[in-house]
Amino acid sequence: MASYETGDVVLTAVEKCFGDSSVVKGIDLTIRKGEFFSLLGPSGCGKTTTLRMIAGLEEPTSGSISIRGERMNGVPINKRPTNLVFQKLALFPHLNVWDNVAFGLKLKRVPEAEIRTRVGEMLDMVRLSGFESRSIASLSGGQQQRVAIARAVVNKPAVLLLDEPLGALDLKLQTHLQEELRRIQRELAMTFVYVTHNQTEAMAMSDRIGVMNAGQLEQVGAAADLYLRPQTEFVAGFVGQTNLIGGKVTAIGETTISIEAFGLTFDAVRRSAVETGQAVTFSLRPEQIRIAQAGGAGIQLPLVDATFFGATATYRLQVPGGTIVAQTQGDLQMLAPGQTVSVSWPPEAVVLLTGGQS
Structure with missing residues (x-):
């Protein structure tokens, strides 16, 4: 396991309300630099809303969010050192694999030579070298998922946010991509924040897991701690x-x-x-x-x-x-x-x- 020194993402007393409904309730959380951290919980527990607040897609009703020591409240999504991968990948069907991965770099006007180098490195990392000219429609679901990951990490974000990216895949492919995601995260030494309702998925990949229920963090710890030393009835029943x-x-x-x-x-x-x-x-x-x-x-x-x-x-x-x-x-x-x-x-x-x- 990696050695951590600082918190890449820090949530302090974060709450989110939609009208009279409180969806996230006073969360305090530090996600360590270089760790694979998962938010685990059932549908409606607030985990995706929490991820969206880190990304800048939602603003907290109260509390603060910082990334690498900088307060993110009010900072628009395109100004945050994060990138996102969703279950619905939103790849560009009219662009080939290379251009999908290079899209963000071109938008930032990165020099062409650097784009070639970085896109090539990313395609090597996700094991899609040789697929550069392939259309998105010609790829399998797992290959499309790897294109989405390459597109997200080629911009070198401080934090990669993943919202149930494997949920639409079959079980065998999920298991394979769990291993691939963990490998990529370790090679990049990048902070991953992963949202899932699948306890097996979270336990297989994560350095630590935060179990959420009804808008609150019930317990945070390594998979073994949550399983062998649950603190609440919900955690004991949900994790295994x-x-x-x-x-x-x-x-x-x-x-x-x-x-x-x-x-x-x-x-x-x-x-x-x-x-x-x-x-x-x-x-x-x-x-x-x-x-x-x-x-x-x-x-x-x-x-x-x-x-x-x-x-x-x-x-x-x-x-x-x-x-x-x-x-x-x-x-x-x-x-x-x-x-x-x-x-x-x-x-x-x-x-x-x-x-x-x-």
Whole structure:
């Protein structure tokens, strides 16, 4: 991972209202120089509006936005050190690949020799050398996406902004272009700000991710932090699959606490102050639940359902008043619904969320 010294993009108490509707609510965020940062969240959470404010397509109702130390409030889009790539690429169909990539440089009256050098370098980087004279209509969706990226970065912006650019592509092509985007970002050492609702996409490419919900940043961190140490119920449920369980603290030890839920006891690592009797909600990831044949160490629970996906198997287990989901690597295929199994999990797998964080 890159070493960061300064914030390329800084949002301070940024809010955006459309009429009486508050779409972005007091966001404070520093995006580091040279990092691949993703804004992740469901439709309507405010992530695209936030990106548009960074770009200059929208002005914040209040708060400030700076890029490389310069305040951007009121600065028009064409005066900002940014460029954008959208899902709808807006390539020029009447221009060939070369002229599409060179368009911005020609507009800025860059010398012809420098245009040739820079466009050639960009086409090499996106692996489209030899496609210079091809029409846009003759390219595949993935090739068009790479032309759009080359056109955006050939102007050497401080920050490249990407608004769900892979959303219209099929899954196999999405996966390939994720790798290409990450490679390009690393080679350029450029700050990328990427908007997506796809958690797998964000986790595969990003140095850090900001999870947004209802106009607010719920949590910012590396993919592993968000997955293993979510701070809120929303983050735990949105980033991966989990069991969200409500319970009550029954005992507090020096390093662990005990929580009663479903009439069962869940031990958790103690990471912050809680009180006996306190109501809490915790996350327990399915793959962290261990399953063994009945009679082994752990809690004995009936198996309600089993679904096999080749490399993995998902099991639904009956607990008093509900069910919990476990996932294995598919090595327990002889288990069938109706069996009783032994279930256990390590204390560190039980992660308390907002209202009682461990």
